[in-house]
Amino acid sequence: LLCTGDELLNGATLNTHARALGEAFKQMGVTLTRETSIRDDRETMAKFIAEAIGRVDVLVISGGLGPTRDDVTREAVAQALGRELVVHRAFERILAKRYESVGRAFTEDRRRQAVLVEDAKLIRNPVGSAPGQRIQTEGATIYLLPGPPREFNGILEDSLLEEWQSQVETRVHEQLHMIAGIGESEVERALEGVTFADGTILGFRASPFGLELRLTSEQPDDLEAGSAILYDVFGDAIYADQRKTLPEAVTELLLKRRATVATAESCTGGLVAKFLTDQAGSSAYFLGSIVAYHNEVKERLLGVPAEIFPVHGAVSAPCAEAMAAGAKERLGSDYALSLTGIAGPGGGTDTKPVGLVFIGLATPDGVQSQEFRLPGNRDLVRTFAAMRAFDMLRKALK
């Protein structure tokens, strides 16, 4: 992998291509042997490319395909291979129309995006204007991909992964399971002593939006057996069998049940509502939310009884339940989630420490609440709290 761009070497940009490509390759049983980042200098690039194609089967080059004058990858590759540059006339017309349709001039610079290395095949870019290129040489296949991660990954997913997979002899199968409501260390503990068939590998990726367990094996039967083991261990905590965030899984359930939801948020300050409206079409299940930061707002807009505050405090099970009930009633939804807690870093006490969060859930059958002690800084406490709320709603909807 050759990454080009001054921005990768002057501290401006974090290079994510090596990880993305390395992960994709690993899933196919292919090894990414080397990654190099160099600056936008045509001579340096040409020299590097000429050397590299003698060493490798596949050379992926990112960056330098855009319209500006420092985008010199096309020229450097042509120079390294001793080939000409040619204009792809059909794509040039497509590009011209695209710029025209958004009212921008199709300048000489922008036209450069239709320039291909001689005998290169154009690779469709599903998310940007500069296409990729595939170039066959005697020893190696060279892929030119745009530098922006969205476009680099977009082309990988749109066509290259499938193309590469078809060229790899052994097919590695994979099965994902997504887990919610259990912390990372608990998952690790639960997996201690669990063994799988030889050749079955369990990968593990943690994010606040759901833990991903990835089983891979060349044997589909072993994969199925491994999957059954994970269901034995984690049961109800598995919320999906494909890559999906917990909020995505919950909004799918809401749509399926034709149920509506509202939220009443204190410590999360609108974060749960934000997640609920991340997907298009959220108006089908989301009615609204009351972010009640001050107690007076909790009283006035959610109808939390004033006597709760001196007796139990705003961070308490009774307050969470009153908030959930109030949101359900005032917003007229089938379900309502409420969150009240101490996100920190200030505001904690011995009895109510930072990370203490009460989550309320109002359903057609009644109101319940749960207490959580969540780890991490303000940002993590808020995110974890939102995910625990989604998990409560998920279980109720199931």
Next chain:
Amino acid sequence: LLCTGDELLNGATLNTHARALGEAFKQMGVTLTRETSIRDDRETMAKFIAEAIGRVDVLVISGGLGPTRDDVTREAVAQALGRELVVHRAFERILAKRYESVGRAFTEDRRRQAVLVEDAKLIRNPVGSAPGQRIQTEGATIYLLPGPPREFNGILEDSLLEEWQSQVETRVHEQLHMIAGIGESEVERALEGVTFADGTILGFRASPFGLELRLTSEQPDDLEAGSAILYDVFGDAIYADQRKTLPEAVTELLLKRRATVATAESCTGGLVAKFLTDQAGSSAYFLGSIVAYHNEVKERLLGVPAEIFPVHGAVSAPCAEAMAAGAKERLGSDYALSLTGIAGPGGGTDTKPVGLVFIGLATPDGVQSQEFRLPGNRDLVRTFAAMRAFDMLRKALK
């Protein structure tokens, strides 16, 4: 920069060293010319190192200094330079004591961390057990640093930055300016034809949370002159002279003015409230928010007159203004922001396309609104809308 480690190439780890070192170098006016990541293979490493030291003045190598058998950087460097490996006896004793003090055995493997390349100087590691090494060859200086980012950056900050800075003749000064309310392409257009003193460089980093302009120069006077030019060009759009997001700048203003704010959100679904509560202590200025996704909720909780919907529609200036006024009144705040728009991908029409957003602002002096046409996908439209709202509030507070 040579980064070693299988984990950098199999998708397990994101390599952050190039950005960290590149940024540090840039501030000194030094150029990081190349970064290469290779696997933990001694022969490959030795070959690469032998070649690289003929090309560069400084070679920084990360990773492979730990206690395990795949930590082979010491061996590879010794092989490349034709030097022996020697045990640093004094450091070996320190290490032995450290392991002893935490009750862990000082095994043969752990002892390897005290092995230095012949004639190398040990560099203190302030956060881990494996020290760094400095090796002088005829053509180049080689630095060996541990791979974990915390240790890599820890050694940089603890001693190397100062050491390098003292070797660089000129000191590069920098001045940041943060810009809001103007799109990236508008900023580029505004800067066309703008020239600065020789040696003054303008860098540019765009993010939805604020555009960062970075002026660097060896001459403080030129920097000041460049700064004045940017204020001429962008004026009121500059919201800070140091790295800071727009929401951070606005919450600082709110605290300074002792003013409170509330929000009424439709298309952003709680995102503005989320940003307002990202900082600790937000209860000093944030009262709450009503996320009114359905028109009925806009009517019931925000008091938007029902006749607005058939006449103007929910995505309109009158609706935005009624929402802002309603939020200010019902939540009892000094200021209130409202957002209503079409985030997409669905829901757009010819007259009200995706990206159309009305933002209302209620202040102690009255209610106003502005219309925006924002580019990008759902996520970007929502984020840009939130930032435009923050910018309106910022200008009102100023």
